[in-house]
Amino acid sequence: MARDPGFWPVFVQGFPPKPKFHPDQIPDHMGRIVLVTGGNSGIGYETCKEMLKHNAKVYLAARSPEKADAAIASLKVETGKEGIFLKLDLGSMASVKAAAQEFFSKESELHILFNNAGVMVPPVELLTTDEYDLQFGTHVLGHFYLTESLMPALLAAVRTSPDGHARVVTTSSSSVYLERLHFETFKDGPERIKLGKAALYNQSKHGNAVIARQVAKRYGDQGIVSISLNPSTIQTSLQRHFPAVVHMILKAVLLKPVEYGVLTQLFAGTMPEALNYNGEFLIPWARLGRAHPECYNDEIGERLWDWLQGKVRAFEARQS
Template structure:
């Protein structure tokens, strides 16, 4: 209940330290929580890349942010449902920047039609929310590691947006790609699975890279009014907005705390809950066998993709 109706936040955006000289990427940053995250980062002088699918929507959001902050975000084309697009986006970024200090794996898709798959045939929600972000993070690791020395606190950060839905499902490996087992699942269950997967990967990332200065934190941003509910039936969406959901800026608080505040260095591998508080996900999220199995599976998918799709600059 403390996550559904959290206590008043002790953290406010104006507490964020100056981020001058730091480079950040926010996936899905043209709407909702991502937009509010970029707004706060720009207000505190970070150089921010908005990694989004639609150039038209991103450019409109960038113009709106410039009007609000006087600062300009940079568009980075990224479709997380295509591993080729993920690879191209990372290559474009690395050609422009040597260092990355904060990566917000914020983008997500929730409850799309069950028939929708990624380009490579994965469940759209798992492929976008988990596999796409896993691959993007690994490709950007050289820049994250390079950013450690130039960061004032000698750490760089990866913040992954999960959900309270992470408590509602565990991992069903036979549903990650399309097939009979996946078709027996509801689109809601597949979403909750993907959000649980986000927590598992973030915890594993912390274990694997902590000694190199990487801080990895997953967050439940809260029940927020965003475009994420675009596939929710209209009547249910109206009810959610009226009764259950908080205004969009609230959703950025917990991930901004994780990505910018000195105190968050103490939370490597942890799961933060609204608003900017330490929480715990379901126990399997911290099971080393579960984490190892998922990490290895994701790594195998990436290696298989790269073996069958020689590197090129075209998505």
């Protein structure tokens, strides 16, 4: 069993060196189609903004039509470009399926998928519609199902892309180092409650890195580049479930502006150099790093992939 790296990488990555990458370096993306989950706020909003500024066609995927419409209106003011709303609740497998179907009714290709949306330490009793842990179901199962559903569009984009690739960029966290996978906690039950909401969050972000690497292994030879990353500790609505005093302390000491938080995933999704990082884990700001050692364990990765695939197949069987 791999040795836990402990809190040290979390601390070190919380104070990264001055960034060398700036969004102004992003190449023109005219003709490319981008989908950003959780695009209505925080890092997702900034990702949509920069991709629109660089002439991509951007689908903003979010749960709330009202919040999405407000974000799209704001993006129009900031960029002069119009984002496109895609209704998506990653905590509902039916919603993921419907979102993929809606996307395919409009597009046949997808050049960049930003698996960005997230929820952080909500009340532990909250579950997904399908009764999975809310954080695992949103971050891991929901994004897995979405990525697999949209894979035909990603592969189609490979065939027409100038660089012969399409990209899947998954927002993990420095929390990747703080927990392993506990399969008995993915669904509701006493073990999940016992693990607690903070560890459940850490586990889900660990799972993001595991699956991102598996996507690279399974589809890399077909032109898919899959990268996971730690965006750093960023001031966004993600901390809305934190106690007020904790949030105040974090804001004073650690949290950084969202304009910094978007850097690493923009680099992963757009820059030619990132094509060399398939299956890797990036750290702030747009640097190559290493996730928890178990994220590179193929036996664990295959077990998680099979578990997720089994749940998707069971869901789809119930729909037919």
